[in-house]
Amino acid sequence: GAVVSQHPSWVICKSGTSVKIECRSLDFQATTMFWYRQFPKQSLMLMATSNEGSKATYEQGVEKDKFLINHASLTLSTLTVTSAHPEDSSFYICSARDRGLAYRYEQYFGPGTRLTVT
Amino acid sequence: AQSVTQPDIHITVSEGASLELRCNYSYGATPYLFWYVQSPGQGLQLLLKYFSGDTLVQGIKGFEAEFKRSQSSFNLRKPSVHWSDAAEYFCASRKRGNKLVFGAGTILRVKS
Numbered sequence: 001g002a003v004v005s006q007h008p009s010w011v012i013c014k015s016g017t018s019v020k021i022e023c024r025s026l027d028f029q030a031t032t033m034f035w036y037r038q039f040p041k042q043s044l045m046l047m048a049t050s051n052e053g054s055k056a057t058y059e060q061g062v063e064k065d066k067f068l069i070n071h072a073s074l075t076l077s078t079l080t081v082t083s084a085h086p087e088d089s090s091f092y093i094c095s096a097r098d099r100g101l102a103y104r105y106e107q108y109f110g111p112g113t114r115l116t117v118t
Numbered sequence: 119a120q121s122v123t124q125p126d127i128h129i130t131v132s133e134g135a136s137l138e139l140r141c142n143y144s145y146g147a148t149p150y151l152f153w154y155v156q157s158p159g160q161g162l163q164l165l166l167k168y169f170s171g172d173t174l175v176q177g178i179k180g181f182e183a184e185f186k187r188s189q190s191s192f193n194l195r196k197p198s199v200h201w202s203d204a205a206e207y208f209c210a211s212r213k214r215g216n217k218l219v220f221g222a223g224t225i226l227r228v229k230s
Contacts, residue, residue, distance in 0.1 A: 004161070032216065043208065043220045044162075057215075093161055097216065105150055105169070105212050109161035 003027055004096050006110035013084055013117055021079045021113045023094030029074040030096035034107060035067075038091040050077040074099065084117045091115075120145050120213045124221035131199050132229050139194040139224050141183075141209030150212035151192040153183055156223075157205045165207075168192060179203070204228045 003026040013019050023033055031052045036044040048058045048069050056069035066088075068080040077096075081088055091114050095107035123142045131137050143149050150169050154162040166177025173185040183194045192209060209221040 006161075034217070043222045044218075046217055046219075049215065049217065091159075095162075105216060106152075106164060106167065107218060109154075109163070111161040112159065114159070 002098060002106075002108040004094065004108045004110040006092075006094055006113050008113060009111060010114040011116070013115070015085050015117055016083055018080055018082045019084055019115060021081075021092055021094075021115075023077045023079070023096070023110055025075045025096045025098075025108070028096075028101075028108075029099040030077075031074060031099045033071060033077040033094055033096045035069060035077075035079050036093045036095070038093060038112075040091075044093060047079075081115065084115070086117045089115055089117045120149075120211060120219055122209050122211050122219055122221040124207075124209055124224050126224045127222070128225045128227065130227040130229060133201050134198050137194075137196045137199045137203070137226070139207050139209075139226070141192045141194065141221060142190050143192060143209075143211050144190065145211060145213075148187075151183075151185065152210045152212070152218070153177065153181070153192075153194050154208045154210060155179075155205050156208065162208065165194070199226075199228055201228045201230060 005024045007022045033050040035047045047062045048056045050056045050069045050071040052071045058064045071077040093112045095109045121144045152167045153165040165181045168175045168185045206223045208223045210218045
């Protein structure tokens, strides 16, 4: 149980284009999902918290107009990197909290999406 | 501000040897602490967590961790390391809003 998937697993796009990354909780409902960014050989940096049916809350320094987050259902959140540039190249990881197990304070992580902007 | 420190960037141990990965936290109240493992190009898998109660926590894959309030530490241990344990390990603490703050990570190398 508690499986989180991400699609695509890797993507290469040209500078100036937009890329959408999907995060799905496969066997549980997630009212809250989180988006992280991880640079090579570095730790995870929280970008934003995605709440189903409401606007995402972004961490300080993260451009909300560049990283659009939509959490339209209890099992799906999407991150769209708009007008991507090479500096946006990174490993993006999502996580989700099980609505029915909120007391456990656990986050279940997806396998990540490798974005390369050329 | 709440923070998590992993002092060791890399650790190399021989297969079959014991392992201890260090983690220190800064938080006034009792923290919620986690250890995650990440294989290359993969997401994170939860090894174990501590919220309250018994300070020695057992996790998956033979790992355990001990919460020591006096030392603000939550070190991860394994009595006998296997080659498949080679990965990067992250210590994390829960903060307000159910967010996680991660340490910098420790890369474990296992030599045969």
